[in-house]
Amino acid sequence: MPPTISVANLSKTYASGFQALKGIDLEIRSGEIFALLGPNGAGKTTLISIICGIVSPSGGSVHVNGHDIITDYRTTRSLIGLVPQELPNNAFESVWDTVAFSRGLFGKPPNPAHIEKVLRDLSLWDKKDNRIMTLSGGMKRRVLIAKALSHEPRILFLDEPTAGVDVELRKDMWRIVRDLRDSGVTIILTTHYIEEAEEMADRIGVINNGELILVEDKSTLMHKLGKKQLILQLHHPLEKIPSALASRGLTLSDDAMELVYTYDTQGERTGITSLLAELNEAGIKFKDLSTTQSSLEQIFVSLVKRPS
Amino acid sequence: MNFRAVQAIYLFELARTWRTLMQSIVSPVISTSLYFVVFGGAIGSRITQIDGIDYGSFIVPGLIMLQLLTQSIANASFGIYFPKFTGTIYELLSAPVSYFEIVLGYVGAAATKSIILGLIILATAGLFVPIQIAHPIWMIAFLVLTSVTFSLFGFIIGIWADGFEKLQIIPLLVVTPLTFLGGTFYSINMLPPVWQTVTLFNPVVYLVSGFRWSFFGVADLNVGLSLTMTLAFLVLCLVIIAWIFKTGYQIKN
Ligand SMILES: Nc1ncnc2c1ncn2[C@@H]1O[C@H](COP(=O)(O)OP(=O)(O)O)[C@@H](O)[C@H]1O
Ligand SMILES: [Mg+2]
Numbered sequence: 001m002p003p004t005i006s007v008a009n010l011s012k013t014y015a016s017g018f019q020a021l022k023g024i025d026l027e028i029r030s031g032e033i034f035a036l037l038g039p040n041g042a043g044k045t046t047l048i049s050i051i052c053g054i055v056s057p058s059g060g061s062v063h064v065n066g067h068d069i070i071t072d073y074r075t076t077r078s079l080i081g082l083v084p085q086e087l088p089n090n091a092f093e094s095v096w097d098t099v100a101f102s103r104g105l106f107g108k109p110p111n112p113a114h115i116e117k118v119l120r121d122l123s124l125w126d127k128k129d130n131r132i133m134t135l136s137g138g139m140k141r142r143v144l145i146a147k148a149l150s151h152e153p154r155i156l157f158l159d160e161p162t163a164g165v166d167v168e169l170r171k172d173m174w175r176i177v178r179d180l181r182d183s184g185v186t187i188i189l190t191t192h193y194i195e196e197a198e199e200m201a202d203r204i205g206v207i208n209n210g211e212l213i214l215v216e217d218k219s220t221l222m223h224k225l226g227k228k229q230l231i232l233q234l235h236h237p238l239e240k241i242p243s244a245l246a247s248r249g250l251t252l253s254d255d256a257m258e259l260v261y262t263y264d265t266q267g268e269r270t271g272i273t274s275l276l277a278e279l280n281e282a283g284i285k286f287k288d289l290s291t292t293q294s295s296l297e298q299i300f301v302s303l304v305k306r307p308s
Numbered sequence: 309m310n311f312r313a314v315q316a317i318y319l320f321e322l323a324r325t326w327r328t329l330m331q332s333i334v335s336p337v338i339s340t341s342l343y344f345v346v347f348g349g350a351i352g353s354r355i356t357q358i359d360g361i362d363y364g365s366f367i368v369p370g371l372i373m374l375q376l377l378t379q380s381i382a383n384a385s386f387g388i389y390f391p392k393f394t395g396t397i398y399e400l401l402s403a404p405v406s407y408f409e410i411v412l413g414y415v416g417a418a419a420t421k422s423i424i425l426g427l428i429i430l431a432t433a434g435l436f437v438p439i440q441i442a443h444p445i446w447m448i449a450f451l452v453l454t455s456v457t458f459s460l461f462g463f464i465i466g467i468w469a470d471g472f473e474k475l476q477i478i479p480l481l482v483v484t485p486l487t488f489l490g491g492t493f494y495s496i497n498m499l500p501p502v503w504q505t506v507t508l509f510n511p512v513v514y515l516v517s518g519f520r521w522s523f524f525g526v527a528d529l530n531v532g533l534s535l536t537m538t539l540a541f542l543v544l545c546l547v548i549i550a551w552i553f554k555t556g557y558q559i560k561n
Contacts, residue, residue, distance in 0.1 A: 014561060052402040055561045074310070077404040084398050091394065092327055093320075104316025105403040147399065 002066060003027035004155060004186045005051060010060035012046050012210075020046040022210040023060065028155075028188060033181055035201035035218075036190040043210040044190035045085055048157045052082045064155065078106060081153030083144050085160045085190075087137065095119070095135075096128040099146045106151035118149045121176055138169050145173070149180075156180060158189040162196060174200060230261040230272060232279070232286040242282045248275060259286070313405040317413025318420075321387050325421050332383070333425060336375045340429050343371055344436045347493055358495050359526050364437035369520040370492030371433070372426050376451070377458050377487055377512065379425055381479050384418035384462030389469050392559065401560060407553035415459045422455035440523065446531075447522035453538050454515055460545035467558050486512045496528045511541055 005028035012021040020043045028034050036044050049055040051062050053073055062069045064076035091098065099115050119125045122142045127135065132143055148156060158177070162170050177187055177200065191197055197204050198218065205215040214221075237256035248271075251260045259279075263270045279286070325332045347367055358366045391397040400410060433439060441447050469475040490512030496504055507513050518534025521527035527534070552558070 049561075054398050054401045056556055074404040074406075077402060080402065082398070082402050084395075086395050086398075091396070093323065097320075097323070101316050101320050102399060105313045105399065105405065107310045107312045107404055109312070 002030075004030045004065060005188075006063045007047075007051070008061050008063075010047070010050065010062060011058050012043075012050060012055065013058045020210050021050075024207075024210075024212050026205060026212060026215060028186060029203070031181065031184055031186055032202040033177065033187045033189070033200055035197035035204045036188065036207055037192070037194065037197045037204055038190075038207035039192055042192075042207045044207060045159055046210075047207070048082070048159055048188065048190060052080055052157060053077055078151070079154045080157065081148035081151065081155070082157045083148045083159065083161060085163070087140055087144070091132045094129050094131055095124055095143055095146070098132060098143065099150045102147040103150040108151045114152065115146075115150060118146045121179075122146050123172065137164070138166050141165060141169060142172075145176070153185065155186045155188070158187065160191060161189055162191070162193065228263055228270075229292045230263065230275075231290050231292065232259040232261070233257060233288040233290075234259060235285045235287050238284065242284075244282055245275075245278055248278075259284070310405050310409055313403060314409050314413045314416070317410065318417045321383075321414060321417030322420065324387070325383075332379070332421060333428065336379055336425055337428060337432050340371050340375060340432060341436070343367070344433065351493075358498070359524070361524050361526075362437065365439060366495075366520075366524075367493055368430070368433045368437065368439060369523050370490070370516045372429050372451075373454065373490075373512070373516050373519055374487045374492055375429055376422050376426050376454050377483055377515075378479060380418055380422040380455050380458035381462035381465060381483060383421050384415055384459040385466035385469065385475055385479075386462075387414045387418055388463055388466035389475055392466075392470075397559065407549075411460075411463065411549060415456065415463050418459035418462060419452070419455040422459065423451055426451050426455065442525040443522045447519070450515070450519045450522055450534075450538070453542065454519070457538060457542040457545060460542065460549060464545060464548050464552070467552055470558065486510050491516045491528060511537060514538060 007024055007026040010024040013019045038044050050057045067075045069076045119128055124142050161173055201218050204218050204221055206213045234257050241250050465478050490510050496507050514534040514537035517527045517529040518531050521531045
């Protein structure tokens with residue numbers, strides 16, 4: 001299947017002279033949830049703003065379903081819904097009116113049933129006649145989502161969807177995102193919260209300083225770069241780590257009841273077998289053992305720190 | 309052509325008028341009535357006639373022009389400035405609409421409002437003074453042309469403005485003085501010769517003169533010249549808007 005979005009050598013230099021994107025190449029697959037992960041100022045918003053038509057690219061190209069976003073913007077933009085990062089504090093009009101307006105703007109015939117469904121899904125139905133300016137921040141965010149969904153997009157962009165959002169909306173949002181994905185909608189979200197990418201995404205792209213550092217299946221990424229820890233719970237507290245085991249890089253917990261061994265899942269051998277043998281030789285007995293995988297957070301930090 | 313988008317923008321903008329009925333319709337009507345009382349009543353009792361027309365009737369076309377210009381500019385500039393100000397412009401830019409359609413929606417709505425307002429003021433004027441319209445078709449033509457042209461001009465100001473002060477500065481410092489000096493309340497033939505020449509650099513003079521001709525069949529200037537100048541200003545606005553969208557000036561990074 002051809003990629004839903006294909007970004008080639010995309011660059012952006014703002015009028016200020018600041019280069020926000022440096023030759024981005026990226027392909028988004030049909031029907032996936034893709035998380036664009038990066039710290040503030042990495043270029044996430046710039047990238048999706050270009051794809052959506054809000055910012056002009058300085059170089060390179062973007063195709064959506066094979067259509068160029070500039071020469072064939074009508075086709076590409078009709079396919080896309082965008083929930084922006086900034087909260088426009090708009091307006092005197094009612095929730096219903098603004099959502100219906102969005103649908104019209106995207107050239108779709110009126111469909112009250114669809115708008116009703118969107119509003120109900122977002123728990124906005126009882127607010128449909130309220131003016132937007134009277135709503136709380138969380139409710140305004142829901143309205144932005146409703147606007148983006150009003151024209152039944154095939155691709156949905158969510159820019160920092162959970163920044164400053166309450167738990168309830170966060171849950172609702174993920175439920176809606178999963179439902180949309182199940183109905184075949186491709187979803188691209190940007191975030192600087194690693195848990196969000198970890199929780200939701202099928203694939204993750206890490207962006208920093210306008211460069212895409214890597215793009216990987218989430219599981220591959222976790223596996224490839226993940227460090228694991230083997231935790232051994234001891235029978236008896238250990239005063240100090242025996243010198244025979246010094247080269248292993250073991251750490252002892254504060255209560256001296258746990259030994260922690262960190263190993264790289266990428267390595268040819270984990271060294272666990274020999275470690276266990278050495279422990280046995282040293283007469284250290286353990287009653288239980290467990291492993292933990294390092295979070296994306298750690299992966300991310302190590303990636304961004306890594307000189308490229 | 310994304311007609312639905314044009315329609316959505318157009319109706320959205322007209323709905324804004326309903327929400328702000330006081331500002332959009334009622335206050336221009338009241339201020340025009342005040343002009344009638346002050347100028348028509350007080351001054352009219354002394355001037356009585358210009359070019360053989362009762363002074364009260366003489367100022368009607370100019371007063372309509374005055375409101376047409378200010379309201380077209382105010383409506384159109386605010387209509388496009390507001391989404392820029394609140395950030396909702398993102399939606400316009402990400403929608404499958406062409407620049408032409410955006411202009412059509414915003415300027416069409418602003419011009420529609422002005423035309424309706426112009427007709428309401430005309431009707432209001434009819435309550436104060438007798439009104440005759442010698443060339444109704446031309447009257448409507450000037451009404452529409454002026455509304456469209458100055459709505460385009462307002463649209464340009466709305467895009468150029470990056471703050472509320474800028475939004476108001478051109479109407480306040482340029483348009484209002486030009487309108488008052490544009491022959492609304494007098495015939496330019498009443499001015500000393502030097503000032504008559506200076507006045508010819510004021511574009512509003514051509515509008516008022518042409519519009520007045522459509523009412524009374526007499527005018528300070530040749531009606532063809534009036535029409536040419538109005539059309540020239542229309543074309544100028546269109547060229548500027550085309551340039552704005554081509555370069556993304558003030559709307560797209
Ligand atoms: N209009 C602009 N003019 C100049 N620089 C900008 C503009 N918009 C964003 N930037 C800069 O580009 C960089 C990337 O911004 P952005 O794409 O918003 O990052 P992110 O969404 O990842 O936080 C930042 O350093 C930001 O300051
Ligand atoms: Mg951002």
